[in-house]
Amino acid sequence: MAADYRLDRIDRRILKILQAEGRLTNQALASRVALSPSACLARVRHLERIGVIQGYHARLDPFRLDIGLVLFVEVILEGHSPEEQARFEAAIEAMPEVVEASHVSGDVDYLLKIVVANMMEWTRLREKFIGGDLGVDRITTHALMRKPKIFKGYPISDP
Known part of the structure; x- marks a missing residue:
């Protein structure tokens, strides 16, 4: 993670939701964190770019x-x-x-x-x-x- 970047309340909410529901659409995610879809997508892409989000996977038994x-x-x-x-x-x-x-x-x-x-x-x-x-x-x-x-x-x- 970039040393100068601190996760704020919205970032943490996005991460909690995506961990539980990785297939959630950006539209639905944006609604749940009270952001516009474009602002939400920008945050998710930033979290991916700095390595906080490392991928999306299906959990298999x-x-x-x-x-x-x-x-x-x-x-x-x-x-x-x-x-x-x-x-x-x-x-x-x-x-x-x-x-x-x-x-x-x-x-x-x-x-x-x-x-x-x-x-x-x-x-x-x-x-x-x-x-x-x-x-x-x-x-x-x-x-x-x-x-x-x-x-x-x-x-x-x-x-």
Whole structure:
């Protein structure tokens, strides 16, 4: 986000609404935030341009898709130099099975969300992590059992 830009009350209202209803028309959004359609569209485009809004997506239920396994994988790298991290991040970017990755603090370096058809496919992919040249020291795998709470958006506070 631009360092000199502060989200105001209207920006925050727009973001709350779009997180909940990303398919809302500009006309309907403008009405709900009490702006003209052109003023509302200008604000949304500005929020997109400065990177506050990064995209629009459909939220899918992984259990209703023919995905197989959804795994959360904790990764500890052998080294922690910027070059080693960049090499690892470039490698996982190229893996379609890795659908989300976060560099985190604490006892692990990365938390990955991975989807594979079955345990055999995970075993093959796991060997790329451990036996390959990705610089991975250790991984811990957690299989998704169910989703008691689904991500619906970030909490947006009033200014």
